Amino acid sequence: MQDLKDIDKEKRSRRFRRAKAEEGRNVFRQIEETKPQKKRLKIILPAIALLLASYPLISLFGTPRAKSAPAAEAPAPLSLGKLDQGSAFKLAADAYSSAQVQGGKFTAPLPQGGQVIYGIDEEVQRKIEKLFTDYKVPYGLFVALEPKTGRILAAVSHSASQPGWEKGANYHLYPMASLFKIVTATAALEEKKVGPDTMFAFNGKLTSESPKYWRVRPGRGNQQMPLSLAMGKSVNPVYGRLAGEVVGRDPLLLYAGRYGFNQAIVPGSPIAASTAPVPGTVDELMRMGAGLNREVKISPFHAAAIMATVANGGVMMAPSLASEIRDAKGNVVFTQKPQVLRTVMTPQTASDLAHMLATTVESGTSRRAFHDRRGRRMLASVRIAAKTGSIDGTDPAGHYSWFAAYAPMEDPQIALAALVINENKWRIKATSVGEQALEAFFR
Numbered sequence: 001m002q003d004l005k006d007i008d009k010e011k012r013s014r015r016f017r018r019a020k021a022e023e024g025r026n027v028f029r030q031i032e033e034t035k036p037q038k039k040r041l042k043i044i045l046p047a048i049a050l051l052l053a054s055y056p057l058i059s060l061f062g063t064p065r066a067k068s069a070p071a072a073e074a075p076a077p078l079s080l081g082k083l084d085q086g087s088a089f090k091l092a093a094d095a096y097s098s099a100q101v102q103g104g105k106f107t108a109p110l111p112q113g114g115q116v117i118y119g120i121d122e123e124v125q126r127k128i129e130k131l132f133t134d135y136k137v138p139y140g141l142f143v144a145l146e147p148k149t150g151r152i153l154a155a156v157s158h159s160a161s162q163p164g165w166e167k168g169a170n171y172h173l174y175p176m177a178s179l180f181k182i183v184t185a186t187a188a189l190e191e192k193k194v195g196p197d198t199m200f201a202f203n204g205k206l207t208s209e210s211p212k213y214w215r216v217r218p219g220r221g222n223q224q225m226p227l228s229l230a231m232g233k234s235v236n237p238v239y240g241r242l243a244g245e246v247v248g249r250d251p252l253l254l255y256a257g258r259y260g261f262n263q264a265i266v267p268g269s270p271i272a273a274s275t276a277p278v279p280g281t282v283d284e285l286m287r288m289g290a291g292l293n294r295e296v297k298i299s300p301f302h303a304a305a306i307m308a309t310v311a312n313g314g315v316m317m318a319p320s321l322a323s324e325i326r327d328a329k330g331n332v333v334f335t336q337k338p339q340v341l342r343t344v345m346t347p348q349t350a351s352d353l354a355h356m357l358a359t360t361v362e363s364g365t366s367r368r369a370f371h372d373r374r375g376r377r378m379l380a381s382v383r384i385a386a387k388t389g390s391i392d393g394t395d396p397a398g399h400y401s402w403f404a405a406y407a408p409m410e411d412p413q414i415a416l417a418a419l420v421i422n423e424n425k426w427r428i429k430a431t432s433v434g435e436q437a438l439e440a441f442f443r
């Protein structure tokens with residue numbers, strides 16, 4: 001028994017020695033691991049002490065604390081000196097929402113003092129505002145200008161579906177639809193390849209959107225129509241074939257450029273540059289010429305300017321929103337003066353194009369809006385040149401209805417563009433908006 005006790009005692013002794021040895025090794029490891037930390041502390045602690053000692057100097061030159069930071073300065077008002085057409089337009093556009101009638105004229109105050117005086121026709125402006133409101137138009141845009149000077153006569157934007165959308169909406173771009181047939185016709189007439197009364201063969205329905213149905217088949221019973229009537233009825237196959245098989249890609253893009261596409265129409269103004277992309281195939285060229293390319297986009301301001309160009313014998317004038325701008329002391333710092341942008345076409349081409357556009361109201365897509373139930377003209381003493389357009393769009397979603405016109409044809413005094421975007425339920429078409437605007441103007 002004594003031997004067993006001795007053996008057990010020896011085992012406990014060995015376990016004790018092993019535990020002590022392991023404890024010693026742990027202590028050694030901790031010491032070794034602490035050495036680098038101590039070295040780092042020897043470097044860091046003096047550096048911290050130096051920074052604390054120099055804090056008064058740093059605070060003199062460093063970033064001030066948030067509590068003492070000065071309030072952000074408001075952006076400097078735009079200078080009223082050396083205003084050009086673009087900067088004057090921007091000033092007038094920024095202030096337009098606060099414009100009111102004073103002394104028989106639309107005026108708006110400027111934040112830097114002074115005021116903008118507009119050339120707005122109150123009868124037309126109020127008529128379209130009321131029309132959009134009464135019909136609860138989902139999205140409606142309207143611009144009218146004076147063809148000979150470019151002076152803006154009315155600018156209305158409205159939305160019953162999306163309040164706030166109307167702010168600046170007249171300066172944005174929308175699918176141009178069949179209004180582009182004006183560009184196609186201009187190119188064909190200027191190149192002397194056709195005339196307004198040229199009989200033009202085609203196939204497919206008048207509203208067909210597929211070029212594969214448009215091509216003429218020799219020896220078969222093709223349809224025919226003069227180009228002037230095809231303009232009024234907005235026949236897609238005719239103007240698609242005219243672009244693809246008569247005009248050609250480069251001349252079509254050339255005249256699109258002359259009309260101001262793919263460039264700022266008034267540099268410095270908020271009017272977005274209209275787009276006319278290069279078609280990659282003949283079919284794409286034909287769809288573009290017929291007004292079916294949704295990437296061909298335009299603003300209502302530019303659409304009105306295009307109609308004004310035809311009205312003005314082919315000369316495009318710069319649209320001007322400000323008639324006059326005065327500074328805080330009442331001094332006139334800007335007066336609108338007619339400014340020629342470019343000559344798009346010859347007077348003869350403009351005259352031929354006017355003859356073609358007149359068929360829209362006389363026997364084409366706008367006939368019903370301009371005639372009563374007995375077929376009598378509502379504006380019997382006023383001859384009107386016009387073009388309609390319709391296409392589905394996505395921004396905003398809906399059916400886009402265009403109407404662009406000028407009148408009277410003998411002595412043009414007003415050119416306009418109306419765009420109505422209807423949703424599932426029809427409210428009113430752009431043609432009716434244009435007719436009401438012309439009635440208000442010529443009343």
